[in-house]
Structure formats: C-alpha cells, structure tokens
Amino acid sequence: MARSNSMQLKMLTTVAAWSIGLMIFFPILWTILTSFKTEAQAIASPPIFLNFDWTLENYQVVQERSNYMRFLWNSVFITGGSTLLGVLIGVPAAWSMAFVPSKRTKDILLWMLSTKMLPAVGVLYPLYLIFIELGVLDTRLGLIVVLMLINLPIIVWMLYTYFKEIPGEILEAARMDGATLKAEIFYVLMPMAIPGIASTILLNVILAWNEAFWTLNLTAAKAAPLTAFIASYSSPEGLFYAKLSAASTMAIAPILILGWFSQKQLVRGLTFGAVK
C-alpha cells in the first residue's frame, strides 16, 4: 500500500517536473525551430510545429549581413573580462567578510544586494555621461567594468556563502604555519573553495553573457556583443522572425552548450550548504 503510494507520488512529481521543464524550454525550442523555417512559415497561422521545409537560408543571410564572429568575440571578451575582474575583487572582499567580519559586515552585504534592486535605467543617464567623459563609450573596457560592477554583489554574496562553510581554524592553522595572507588565500582558501568559485564564475558568465540593458545602451558598433547582434534583427524595416530566430540561436548557442555541460556543477554549487 505504502509502496504503491510512493510509486504514484514519484510518477506524479516526474510528470510535473517534465511539464515545467518543457514549459521553460519551449520558447527556446520554438526559436530554434523557427530559425529553420522560411519567413512565411515562421508567421504562419496556425503555427507549424515540425512539418515545414527545413532550410539553412536564414543562417546564410544572417552570416552575410553581419559579422557574427566579431559580436561573438566581443561577448567572449566582455563576459570573460568582467567575470575575471569580478572574481579578483570578490575573493578578497568575501574573505574579509567571512573571516574577519566587523560590526558592519551584515549591513554592507545587504547594502550591496540593495544596489541590485535599483532599476538600471535610473542611472543610465549619469553613467552614459560619465562614459562619454572618460571616453569609454562603445569600448570593451567600459562594458567590462560596468558588467563587473553590476554582478559584483552576486559574486561577493556567493563567495561569502561558500567561504563561510570553510572552518576558520584551518585558516588560522595556516597563519600559525607561517603563511602570508597571499599564501593563505592561494594555497589554503581557494583550493578548498574551488567548487564554490567555479559555480560563481559559471553563474557570472551566464549573467554577463545575457546582460542586455547596458550592453545595448553603451555600445554602438565597435564593442557590441551578441545581445546587440540579436537586437539588430528586430529592426524598423519590419519583422523577420526567422532571421531574428537564427540570430538568437547563434547568440545563445555558446552559453547553452556551456550550461548543458556544466549543469551538474551549477546545481551543486547553487545548493551548496543548503542540502548538506
């Protein structure tokens, strides 16, 4: 009796999980499918699911019209740069908050998080002017700094949580053993926190890759990443769903593949400490 109950429950949760998963995945699937349709089929009503003439024409057009590799390279550069810089700043910050907290540490953490609640558009104008002033408008460097700053609270928070799990006595032991602060962080803290640091990097890469507000507003041509590449296909010339979908598919493919291969690490990282 109890056994069949638990079987039923398992089946039910499996079905529910699959439905929710498919629901979340459906828009991406639809985009990918649309990218292989002709423009006419893409807007056909009722919509065509699989029964259409598969074509690579859209990809060809997109490739001819814009330089995908340049956008891709900008995305890689900006994502990688902002993540690296963020972790370089985040590790010492999280170290001090986790191991030598002051009375204000909790307040600082909350304050950092609160900056994420500010609507980005609220600071667009001042930031835009500052960018002009500094001459970093439409440069990769400018974007790297901005994306690093907007994701820094998350980086620090995540690293802080992981570092909190590491017993302070081990770091004290390193100090007694003659380790300098640098040695303590590099030889003891970081190796022990590798799973945490890895998932922090992974999440940050995804966030930076997908960031669309600042990347669209602070770039024009030179530093424009893949978000701008997609946006250029929702143009005033009219809607070209199939080409837009092809561009989108090309833009999200790298991060989708990365996410697919690292999903175990990501889930483990995000639930670290919660399920121990």
Added chain:
Amino acid sequence: MGRIVLDKVNKSFDGVEVIPPLDLTIEDGEFTVFVGPSGCGKSTLLRLIAGLEDVTGGQIHIDGKDATQLAPAKRKLAMVFQSYALYPHMTVRNNISFPLRMAKLDRDEINNKVMAAADVLNLTDYLERRPGLLSGGQRQRVAIGRAIVREPEAFLFDEPLSNLDAALRVEMRLEIGELHKRLATTMVYVTHDQVEAMTMADRIVVLKAGNIEQVGTPLELYSKPKNTFVAGFIGSPSMNLLEGPEAAKFGAKTIGIRPEHLSISDKEGVWSGIIGVSEHLGSDTFFHVKCELFPEPITVRASGEVNLHYGEKVFLTPNQKHLHQFAEDGRRIP
C-alpha cells in the same frame, strides 16, 4: 628559548572584559596546562599567546622578546587545534610540510624533516593519503606532525583530545607526554578535563572567568587548593565541600574532604548517613551517602568491593590530616 611571560595581559570583546589583567610566566621546557570550566577564558588566553587574537592591553614576551604586536607566524609557536584544522585538499605529506614550504626550505631538507616526523608519529604509510581517509587518532598525529617539523619555541594545544574517544584519548595523552619528554620544548595545553591536566602537566593554571585561581604542580593543587573553586575542580570524583554547624566546629565556613579521605563503616564513625547510589568500578567503589548533617550527598571511596547496599545505614569518618578548611570568602584557611 621558549619562555613565555604574560605581563598584565587583558582582553575585552566589544567592551566586555573576558580576561582581566593577568600575569603569568611559563618557564622554558615546562608542560603547562590551562584548565577550567568552559567559558573561563582558557582558549582565549591561548589564542592571545598564539597571536590569533590581539591583546586589549599588556604585553607578551616570548623568548625574552616583546611579541605583543607580532603576527602569529612570526612568534615561532606551533599550534594544534581541537578540530585538527588539517588542510583537506593536501596529502598528509603536504600537510606536514606546509610550514616548511612556507618557510621556503629546500626540497631535500623538507623531505628529510617530513620523513623524520612521520617516523616518530607512525605516519610513514599514510603520507600520500588525504586527511579525509584517516581515523581521528591519525589526524591528530598529522596535526602534531605539522607542529613538530617546525621545531618551534613552544607548542600550543587547544583541547586537542576532546574529539577522540575515551580509549584513544588515554593513548594520545601518553604520546603527547612522551613527545614532551623527548623534545623538552615548552608546551601550553588547554583542556577542560582535569584528569588530562593532572596526568600531563608539570604545572597547572586553574582559570575561572578569566582569572587565575591557582598555579601549581598537580600535587600542590590536589593537596593544597587555594580556594573552594580549585578544591572542587581538581580531583575526580570531586571533593566534598560541606557547610553548616559541622564546618563551624573546625572554625571554617566550608570544609572540604576528598572521597578517598573518608572511611566508611557500618558500625561506627563520626557522621551517620544512608547509602544512596553506588558506583562499582572494580578497583574502587564510590558511595553517595546522604547524611542528616548536610544537605548535599557525600561521595565516599572504598577500595575494591565492599559489602554495603542501597538504603543501609553507615558511618563516615574523615581523615583529619586531609581535611581542608575554607573561610567565608572561599579562601583556604592555612
């Protein structure tokens, strides 16, 4: 060498004084144990010596030099932590060699020292393992190995045996004692277990609420406790501390008599009482006797097995030579 002098050392956390100004000298080569109930400040005191906490006031001299402001690494002290604090991502070999690598010794020298330490501690077969695969006792030995390779001025132990089971604790107690005899290096050892203190120490420092209650050899503390706190804390089972008219007869507020200094008889004696719970250890039997004269039950030790049972009327006679008298303020009356 490893002489440690504390001069009016005190410590406050957020304005709360946990250690009032305190003077203490730990002689070179001495095995000193800080003992006291939890929260008495013994670990804090050790961490102040280690440099893991900053003193609020006073000075710490190590080996004749002012070390008050020195970083932990510069004090030439090695510490063994309660949780062992091994580096989980390093092999036993790398754990032990870590302080040597930090000191940038050359490879051969490091290797020789690690092998020598592993040999002493019976860790040779485990050098390539990670700490996660070792038993509690082995981990403790790795922690000790990491401390001894540095040849420090002094060893600091922070309740190193409290995570081990009883049998292993006795074994490690002997090993640490033996290590001290062989190295003849200053050791400062923190524990809440007075048995560890009594068996290992050259000198015991009894602490209560950050204050030093008494400093002395184990036998001094046992035979001449300075006050009721030390009297009750040192010795197992603890001393019977009795108050009331019976104590007044001896001109004291409180009298103290250890369980082993009372004789028990079913025929005659000074205090009469009824046997409550008895604990049979084979070699000894401890009786908890309820006397009319005192509110608290009195613990009595009898050698071997004695044919007395629950509820029986017995008589207790204290050995006058070993009777301790304490005044109103708890201090010993000489």
